[in-house]
Amino acid sequence: MPNILVFVEQLSGKPSRAALECIGAARACGGTVCAVVSGAGADAVAAELGRFGAAQAVVLTGGEASPDALAVDLAAIAKEQGAKAFLCAATGTGRDLAPRVAALLDSTLFSDCTALSAQGDTFTAVRPWLAGKALATLGSSGPVFCATTRPNVFATSEGSGKAEVVTRAASTGGKTKVTSIAAKPSGKLDVKEAPVVVSGGRGMKGPEHFGLIEELAAAFGNAATGSSRAVVDAGWRPHAEQVGQTGKTVAPQLYVAVGISGAIQHLAGMRTSKVIVAINKDPEAPIFKVADYGIVGDAFEILPALSKAVRELKAHK
Ligand SMILES: Cc1cc2nc3c(=O)[nH]c(=O)nc-3n(C[C@H](O)[C@H](O)[C@H](O)COP(=O)(O)OP(=O)(O)OC[C@H]3O[C@@H](n4cnc5c(N)ncnc54)[C@H](O)[C@@H]3O)c2cc1C
Numbered sequence: 001m002p003n004i005l006v007f008v009e010q011l012s013g014k015p016s017r018a019a020l021e022c023i024g025a026a027r028a029c030g031g032t033v034c035a036v037v038s039g040a041g042a043d044a045v046a047a048e049l050g051r052f053g054a055a056q057a058v059v060l061t062g063g064e065a066s067p068d069a070l071a072v073d074l075a076a077i078a079k080e081q082g083a084k085a086f087l088c089a090a091t092g093t094g095r096d097l098a099p100r101v102a103a104l105l106d107s108t109l110f111s112d113c114t115a116l117s118a119q120g121d122t123f124t125a126v127r128p129w130l131a132g133k134a135l136a137t138l139g140s141s142g143p144v145f146c147a148t149t150r151p152n153v154f155a156t157s158e159g160s161g162k163a164e165v166v167t168r169a170a171s172t173g174g175k176t177k178v179t180s181i182a183a184k185p186s187g188k189l190d191v192k193e194a195p196v197v198v199s200g201g202r203g204m205k206g207p208e209h210f211g212l213i214e215e216l217a218a219a220f221g222n223a224a225t226g227s228s229r230a231v232v233d234a235g236w237r238p239h240a241e242q243v244g245q246t247g248k249t250v251a252p253q254l255y256v257a258v259g260i261s262g263a264i265q266h267l268a269g270m271r272t273s274k275v276i277v278a279i280n281k282d283p284e285a286p287i288f289k290v291a292d293y294g295i296v297g298d299a300f301e302i303l304p305a306l307s308k309a310v311r312e313l314k315a316h317k
Pocket of ligand 1: 298
């Protein structure tokens, strides 16, 4: 079984779901997983990782929240352990870290993968190309297969026991240092990780109407709000919410697009969602071509009715 190194992102002692999915992806490849955790609370995270399928967890102690110093440690551990693959989630942190690790291992990086498989020590990755219009299946001949996994695409795995936890002093002297991490307003889910995303576009007519989008997201209870670039450019919504080619790529269980036309650049960020619901008053809107369910009508009439229906359904569960 190939030995696969996985970097587990965490905050305040809680692993990110995307990182746990990454362990799931490694296990599905038949790998024995060595997870690496760093930062405050890493001990608590490491103690839990056996439940998610990690055989070993390396806790990096000390250090200085520097992606280049962390990359040095990850590459060193990969070499020492004879790892056949290195994986991390395609989050902001993962996108910063993974190319550095791949460069140190003299390997190619396969970013934002939506499927991974392995035959012995040979790995194959599937990743969307051309704004999601094509799926490329790629193989690597590098010494260590390096990839990032798209959040919400891979299933988490279950482990039977505890991971062996070892500690290791983290490297210092990185050139880049993370000086602070700002917490989101409480209760707000990240659009990249939320299982449900409700997004609004220019069809919402103005920022004052996004309360209707937030209301539907609140009715689901586990939803984040997203936006098209048009409304972000207009200053109606923050850039952190933008879904698409120049925004975030999301793959939730349910994506609800409201008053969004479905431009190719928007589709690039959400077409791998499991179920897509589109609400648009134009029956010819391109978003309907990728939607599993379409509602042709006025968002201002449909959204309150939909929020009410979701709330009632939840209340009866
Ligand atoms: C290089 C580049 C990168 C880009 N990156 C991104 C990106 O990352 N993300 C992104 O989203 N876009 C991106 N774009 C912009 C993209 O091309 C579109 O312009 C944008 O997605 C359109 O946003 P929209 O669907 O909200 O607006 P519109 O295209 O104006 O669509 C509004 C929709 O609302 C519907 N509507 C109007 N009123 C109602 C109503 N009352 N009820 C229901 N429906 C209604 C209309 O029928 C229409 O379909 C990019 C463009 C370029 C060139």
